[in-house]
Structure formats: C-alpha cells, structure tokens
Amino acid sequence: MSTSTLKSKILIVATDLFQTRGINSTGVDTIVAVAGTTKMTLYKYFGSKETLILEVLKEGHQEFQSWLSERLSGKKPDEKITKLFDFIEEWVTDPSFRGVGFLKASAEFPNEESAVHQLSSNQSRQFKQFIAGLAEEANIQDTEGLALQLSLLFEGAAQAEQMKRGSGAMKYAKRAAKILIEGAQAK
Amino acid sequence: MSTSTLKSKILIVATDLFQTRGINSTGVDTIVAVAGTTKMTLYKYFGSKETLILEVLKEGHQEFQSWLSERLSGKKPDEKITKLFDFIEEWVTDPSFRGVGFLKASAEFPNEESAVHQLSSNQSRQFKQFIAGLAEEANIQDTEGLALQLSLLFEGAAQAEQMKRGSGAMKYAKRAAKILIEGAQAK
DNA sequence: ACCACTATATACAGGTCTGTATATAGTGAT
DNA sequence: ATCACTATATACAGACCTGTATATAGTGGT
Numbered sequence: 001m002s003t004s005t006l007k008s009k010i011l012i013v014a015t016d017l018f019q020t021r022g023i024n025s026t027g028v029d030t031i032v033a034v035a036g037t038t039k040m041t042l043y044k045y046f047g048s049k050e051t052l053i054l055e056v057l058k059e060g061h062q063e064f065q066s067w068l069s070e071r072l073s074g075k076k077p078d079e080k081i082t083k084l085f086d087f088i089e090e091w092v093t094d095p096s097f098r099g100v101g102f103l104k105a106s107a108e109f110p111n112e113e114s115a116v117h118q119l120s121s122n123q124s125r126q127f128k129q130f131i132a133g134l135a136e137e138a139n140i141q142d143t144e145g146l147a148l149q150l151s152l153l154f155e156g157a158a159q160a161e162q163m164k165r166g167s168g169a170m171k172y173a174k175r176a177a178k179i180l181i182e183g184a185q186a187k
Numbered sequence: 188m189s190t191s192t193l194k195s196k197i198l199i200v201a202t203d204l205f206q207t208r209g210i211n212s213t214g215v216d217t218i219v220a221v222a223g224t225t226k227m228t229l230y231k232y233f234g235s236k237e238t239l240i241l242e243v244l245k246e247g248h249q250e251f252q253s254w255l256s257e258r259l260s261g262k263k264p265d266e267k268i269t270k271l272f273d274f275i276e277e278w279v280t281d282p283s284f285r286g287v288g289f290l291k292a293s294a295e296f297p298n299e300e301s302a303v304h305q306l307s308s309n310q311s312r313q314f315k316q317f318i319a320g321l322a323e324e325a326n327i328q329d330t331e332g333l334a335l336q337l338s339l340l341f342e343g344a345a346q347a348e349q350m351k352r353g354s355g356a357m358k359y360a361k362r363a364a365k366i367l368i369e370g371a372q373a374k
Numbered sequence: 375a376c377c378a379c380t381a382t383a384t385a386c387a388g389g390t391c392t393g394t395a396t397a398t399a400g401t402g403a404t
Numbered sequence: 405a406t407c408a409c410t411a412t413a414t415a416c417a418g419a420c421c422t423g424t425a426t427a428t429a430g431t432g433g434t
Contacts, residue, residue: 024211107294156343
C-alpha cells in the first residue's frame with residue numbers, strides 16, 4: 001500500500017473512532033488494528049497521538065469549510081447568508097456525518113493550555129468569522145452579533161444531532177436562523 | 188468528619204475536577220487526594236467511578252433546575268418564558284459556574300449504550316421539556332418548536348462560554364431568544 | 375543486483391487507571 | 405467498656421495506555 005493512502009487511512013479511521021468512541025477512550029492500538037497497520041507506521045507519520053488528534057481536527061474542519069465554500073460560491077451576496085443553514089442541514093443530515101470535531105475536542109480537552117483545546121477554540125472562532133463575512137456581504141449591520149447568534153444555533157444543533165441522531169434539531173435551527181437574519185436585515 | 192460531609196465533599200471535588208480537567212482525564216486517585224480522603228471511602232459511597240459520574244450529573248442538574256424554578260416561581264405566566272434567559276445568563280456568568288454537566292458528559296461518552304450518555308441525553312430532553320412547559324403557560328402555539336430552538340441557543344451559548352469564559356455569548360443568545368419568543372407569540 | 379525506503383511483527387518499558395485486600399485507628403451509643 | 409460503624413493507610417492485582425526498540429520483509433529506482 002502506498003504511503004499516502006496508508007496515512008489517510010489512519011486519518012479516516014481515527015476520525016471515525018474519535019467521534020463514535022471519544023478521543024481519550026480510543027487508544028492508538030485500536031486505531032492501527034482497525035486501519036490494518038501497526039503502531040510503528042502510525043508514529044512514523046504522526047509522531048504522537050496529540051499530533052494525530054490535531055491533524056484529524058484540521059482535516060475535518062478544512063473539509064467542512066471547503067464543502068461549504070464551494071456550495072456558496074456563485075450564489076448572490078444576499079443569498080449566501082440565507083442559504084447557509086440549508087447547506088449546513090444537508091451536511092449534518094448526511095449519513096456520513098460524524099459530528100463536529102471541535103465541539104467534542106474542546107469538551108474532552110478543557111484545559112486552555114492544551115494544544116487540542118486551542119485549535120478547537122480557533123476553529124470555532126474561525127467558523128464564526130466565516131459567517132460574519134457572509135453577513136457583511138449581505139449588508140447586515142451588526143455582523144458580529146448575528147454571526148455569534150448563528151454560530152450558537154449551529155453548535156447547539158450539531159450537539160443535539162450528535163447526542164441523538166435524527167432529532168431534527170437542525171430543521172428548527174434553520175427556522176430560527178431565518179428569523180434572526182430577517183430581523184438583522186430589517187434594522 | 189461526618190459521613191454526609193465527606194460524601195458531599197467528594198461530589199463537590201469531582202464536579203469541579205470533571206469540568207476543569209475532563210471526566211476521563213480525572214482519576215479517582217486525584218479526586219480522593221483533593222478531597223482529602225482515600226479510595227476506600229469513595230468506593231464505599233459510590234461503588235464505582237461510573238456511579239460517581241452519574242451522581243455528579245444528577246446533583247448538578249437538580250441544582251440548576253431547582254435554582255431556576257425558584258427564580259421563576261411567583262412570576263406571571265407570560266413573564267416566565269421572557270425572563271428565562273435573564274436567569275440563565277445570571278447562572279452562567281456566576282464565577283462558580285463550571286459548565287453544563289450533561290453537555291460535556293455526552294461528548295465524552297458518545298456511546299449510546301453508556302449509562303452516562305443516556306442520563307445526559309435525558310437531562311437535555313428534560314430541560315427542553317421544562318422550557319416547553321413555560322411556553323405552554325405563556326399560550327404559545329408551537330411550544331415544542333420554540334422550546335427546541337431556545338434549548339439550542341442555551342446549549343450553544345453554554346458551550347461557547349465553556350470554551351472561552353467571558354465571551355459574552357449568553358448576552359447574544361438572550362437577544363436571539365427574545366426575538367424568537369416574540370415571533371412565536373405573534374403567530 | 376544492490377540500495378534506500380517503507381511497512382510489518384513482536385516485545386517491552388514505564389506510566390496510569392480502576393477496583394480490591396488487609397490491617398489499623400478513631401468514635402458514638404448503649 | 406464493649407460493639408458497630410466509619411475512616412485511614414498502604415499495598416497490590418490486572419488492565420490499559422503511549423511510545424520505543426529490534427529484527428524482518430517487501431518494493432521501487434538505478
């Protein structure tokens with residue numbers, strides 16, 4: 001097996017196991033066993049479990065952001081913010097959805113000095129800024145305020161969906177988002 | 188030291204350590220060392236670490252619900268739902284606030300067969316039902332929908348506050364809640 | 375064919391974890 | 405003062421964890 005597929009296989013397996021069993025509850029032995037390789041290989045690529053966690057988080061976030069950006073590109077500035085939660089719902093209700101990485105990671109690594117916590121916190125802030133950018137394009141006044149509110153809805157609904165799949169939480173988050181966006185536009 | 192104070196001391200210490208260091212990252216040795224007792228005593232009272240976790244969750248949730256109910260009692264039916272987030276903000280911004288237990292617990296125990304996960308999930312649902320009860324008193328039509336939306340805001344803001352203290356997330360959640368409540372009333 | 379690289383198999387060191395065993399000490403009630 | 409109960413001190417078993425050491429096998433490029 002070529003080097004890149006083995007590394008990405010470890011990343012995929014780790015992503016899945018971290019979400020379904022928890023990060024701290026998943027040992028590297030389990031990861032390599034499921035991925036069909038050995039610890040030597042894992043440590044060659046990632047150096048430490050912490051590095052693996054960080055790369056899993058980075059990849060997951062990047063994939064989400066890329067997917068979302070691609071969906072929104074081409075849309076008119078006003079549409080972007082209003083269609084945002086439609087795409088988020090699509091992402092979350094996909095059967096391959098495995099939860100929002102940085103939410104779980106920040107809960108499992110609450111120590112603010114932890115590199116994992118810092119990355120999670122940064123990703124959360126980055127996503128909020130992404131929403132703020134969309135709000136700005138739509139000529140909304142209090143972009144930061146609306147972005148924070150929408151990110152709260154997103155994180156709450158993702159958490160709820162993670163806690164109980166098929167809860168339909170995102171559907172209601174979408175409606176709430178619509179109301180909040182319209183309120184911010186009317187100002 | 189009398190029996191009840193020792194047991195409650197363990198509960199208090201465990202609650203704090205679980206929130207500040209994570210549940211799985213906190214060993215019983217650490218808990219008894221901080222509480223100033225021994226493992227023998229802890230296992231006499233709680234039987235297992237899982238039982239301790241469950242009791243910590245139960246106590247924390249009960250305390251929160253009691254505090255909230257007391258604050259809301261005496262208010263007029265319409266006021267209850269509108270003042271809800273004022274009290275929640277008061278609770279969350281209190282320096283002794285240590286996070287919402289069931290959010291972190293469900294993240295650390297994602298396996299749905301886990302007793303800890305089930306209790307967390309139940310507590311989340313129970314809180315949502317509590318909000319639905321307030322909405323019903325206020326003669327709101329889609330009580331379940333509004334309750335879900337408000338609980339999403341609550342959980343998202345609590346998570347954000349947990350991730351970064353003093354973020355002011357609850358302030359914006361409060362404003363969003365106000366808009367959503369007014370929208371539901373107008374229907 | 376030879377070399378450099380990558381992957382495997384296996385074992386282990388050193389640490390931490392939960393939970394228990396054993397033996398001792400204090401303490402309140404009758 | 406004796407008894408029952410509660411708490412302590414200490415040690416340990418058995419499991420799991422991360423990370424490394426060592427020796428072997430395959431594989432592509434020249």
